[in-house]
Amino acid sequence: MKELEFDGFRVILDPDTNFWAIYERELPENVLRFYEENRSVLEERMRRYRFEVDFNTAYINPTERCNASCEYCYIPPEIRRRGREMSYEALRDILERLESLGVRNVIFHGAEPLLVKGAIFRVMGEFDYRYGIQTNGFLLEEEDVDFLKSMNANVGISFDSPFREVEDFLRGKGHYDKIMQILDWFDGYANLNVITTINKHNYTQLEEMVDLLAGKVRLVLMNPVRGTSEGGRRLRPDPVKAAEHFLRAVERAIWHTKNGRRIVIGDFANILLGIVAPYSRVLQCDISPCGAGRRFISITPEGIFPCGEFIGFEEFGIGLDELELAGEKFFEVRERVVERIEECRDCEYRNICGAPCPAEVYAEKGTMFEKAPFCEFYKAVIEKAFEVIHRGDLEHVVNLRALKRVYEIRA
Incomplete structure (x- = not known):
């Protein structure tokens, strides 16, 4: 203790x-x-x-192509240029086989899944999974929104800045206006969320992003950019400064929630869950070992990887014909635990943050057994989480009714 x-x-x-x-x-x-x-x-x-090992989620990248070219993309450019994709028949075969693993959630992910939306929407109507889709939104049309709503699908929209010029610089010309249109189409849909990648161009704008989204979405994920690619490492902000602005955004979200416009920053909520209900965490990055190759897998036209961040590292992949053996694979990633990382093994927060992300560390250091580059960021966030608990604001971030039990003892 x-x-x-x-x-x-x-x-x-x-x-x-x-x-x-x-x-x-x-x-x-x-x-x-x-x-x-x-x-x-x-x-x-x-x-x-x-x-x-319990594969409850499968991320499926049905295409290697993308209609954008974000500098921090974790998928190597040579793979995006190669552009292989899955047919309807290939997708259908994969969804049939996932049932044998006990997978319950299927998330269509990037590159850009809507490039093959015809095949995706067709299989969604044929299999009984809990569906999600992560998209940059450029190809989303109003009839697509209606379909996704009818499927009660979780929809994640990539959106990095509340300012048009910054957003269009990061994501492509016209992206800001497209997102504004999409938010209108979804009109408060409960399963819509926004994913913001924190980078050196937008880390000072997170508070304003919360202001823009409050009343439009209930959940925003604000993820520090992963250094899996060289572009990601170039865009990495200073962790301490990024934490300062992230925590201002947390406070702003709590303020909006108290004033009737509930909005939650999912990354912060997950840290809180790691404290008050550690077995209830949704995001699997804040666990050691993380969920890669243990709670979820990533399936691409090339093969199967423990996580999308490992796409491009052939040494971590297995063939599509080995899907049913996934539980016996990926042991290297599952062996990456905080007890084996010198800077983490004695840290009091080691099982709250989980030292993410193994792919990022491996890409930069050639080993997974070093601390996370955002270590100081996570420490600051965890300390803020304890402050939020102490002052009685937990209910404005976490849905306490969804938790089985919370023990909190005060003098």
Whole structure:
């Protein structure tokens, strides 16, 4: 157990189980007694949550092509130029085979899936999965929106800046106006979310992005740019400065939520879940080992990878004919745990942040066993999460009714 000092309160935290308690003066005696009585159960639950292989999600990249050319794209340009794609028959075969793995969620992902939307929409109508699609939106038409709504699909729209000139610079001319049109078409649709990639061109604009989206979407993901590609590394902002602006956006989202326009920054909510309900986390990057090749896989025309970030690293891929054997593969990625990373093994937050992302670290360092380049960013976010819990704003970020139980002990 480690005792952490904050401004006006203290936290006691067990990094192995994420058991914690907040107190302002002295730790109540019943806290440690409760911890000792339940320690073995908590350790086993965390062990099972971290290491069990359960493919509940498949990301399918039905095409290697894209109608944009974002500098930080994780898919190598030579693969995008090659442009292979899946036919309707190939997609149908994959969805049939995924049933044997117990997959429940299918997400059509980039490059740009709407380049083959005819095949995608056709198979969506034939199989009973929980569907999602991640798109830059350029090819989205109003009738497509109607179809996706009818399927109750989760739709993620890439959108990086609240300012037209910055957005069009990052994503392509006309992208800002297209996103504004898409937001009107969806008209408050509950399963619409925005994905913002934090980079050196937009990290100071995150608060304004929340202002723009409040009342239009309920969830925005603000992901630090991954350094899987050289372009991504060139666009990486200073982690500490990026954290400052990210946390301003968090506070702004809480303010809007309190004033009747609920909007949640999903990355921050997931960190909060890592503290208050660690087995309920949705995003699998904040876990060690992460969800790559353990909770989800990425399927491309070239083969199967533990995660989309590994596309381009042939040494991590397997053939499409090995889909049913996926649970026996990808052990190298699953062995990347915080206990094997020198800078992480003694960190009190090691099982809250998970030291993401193995593909990013591997691309830059040639090994997965080094700390995340955004380490200081995640530390600042975790400390803000404890502050939000302490001041009673948890309910304005996390849906407490969806959680089975939250233990919070105060003096």
